[in-house]
Amino acid sequence: MxxxxxxxxxxxxxxxxxxxxxxxxxxxxxxxxxxxxxxxRFKCTQQVGRLKAAHRLPAADPAREGRQIERLRELAAKAKLDPAFAEKFLTFIIAEVIRHHETIAADAADAEDTASVNGARTR
Amino acid sequence: MxxxxxxxxxxxxxxxxxxxxxxxxxxxxxxxxxxxxxxxRFKCTQQVGRLKAAHRLPAADPAREGRQIERLRELAAKAKLDPAFAEKFLTFIIAEVIRHHETIAADAADAEDTASVNGARTR
Known part of the structure; x- marks a missing residue:
């Protein structure tokens, strides 16, 4: 023993x-x-951010986010991962993405202001 | 035009x-x-949780977490991902894992109490 x-x-x-x-x-x-x-993923969302800034689309898209959450909850359930955790995870990632998009949009607006000023000077 | x-x-x-x-x-x-x-990943950490509960090891392990954060920050930098985000991400995941481990430890303690009570009854 x-x-x-x-x-x-x-x-x-x-x-x-x-x-x-x-x-x-x-x-x-x-x-x-x-x-x-x-x-x-962030390479893709940076491209989305530039696209949204160039075409003046809003940074957040609640309808798309709702579909993403629903889909990931279903995928999680099938993979035996807590769907509530999958939702928290996506919300965490999307918060970071929106932060990036807002930075890109602000940079684009700054660049445009500079271009307008330069345009006015040369006209 | x-x-x-x-x-x-x-x-x-x-x-x-x-x-x-x-x-x-x-x-x-x-x-x-x-x-x-x-x-x-959570399948692995559930196994870690059961192992820790069975051998009465603490749920959190700050030294291991420090090494994980350092390693993921380096991997992130090489992959051109913001190291600060990689750290936030790991912290988010570890918080969920510790929550799971505490649940497993509490369940194991409950099971042991029940076993002791049953043991006392049959002795």
Missing amino acids: SEYPAAPDGLDEDGARAELIRLRDSIDNIDAAVIHMLAE | SEYPAAPDGLDEDGARAELIRLRDSIDNIDAAVIHMLAE
């Missing part, structure tokens, strides 16, 4: 430590993948 | 709309990939 009762998973301390390392390696691989996907 | 000046990107309204749809389709594909990666 061991001095200490075995943990409910039957692993001793070394076994538990090895299992923790194995799981953390997987988490680190997944995080690297997600960071690269998000980098690509 | 067109009645309206062309947008700075040279696209007319139909062109801008088509470009917006193209970009949004890419964003939707990326979001589906990220949701599935996060579902897999």
Whole structure:
């Protein structure tokens, strides 16, 4: 008989430590993948931001956001991820995107003001 | 000459709309990939949670979190993603994971109390 009762998973301390390392390696691989996907996502949303600024479209689009949330909640449920978390996640990402879009729009407006001033000077 | 000046990107309204749809389709594909990666990540962290509860390890691990944040900031910088955003993102995910771990630990403690009570009754 061991001095200490075995943990409910039957692993001793070394076994538990090895299992923790194995799981953390997987988490680190997944995080690297997600960071690269998000980098690509922001490349797309930066392009959307420039497009919206050039065509004077509003930065936020509540109808599109509603459809995105509905779709991601369904995808999450099928993947056994908490749909409420998927919604929180998208809201978190969209808040960052809108912040970017507003910066792009402000930069575009500044550039336009400068161009108008320069245009007036050369006319 | 067109009645309206062309947008700075040279696209007319139909062109801008088509470009917006193209970009949004890419964003939707990326979001589906990220949701599935996060579902897999939470499978790993649920296993970590059970392991920590079984071996009475603390739910949070600030040293590990510090290393994760440093690594993701570096990966983000290489991928041209704002490192500050990568850090905010990881903090957001870890907050959810700790919430899960605390739930698992509380459930494990409840199960143990019930087992003790049952054990006392049958002894």
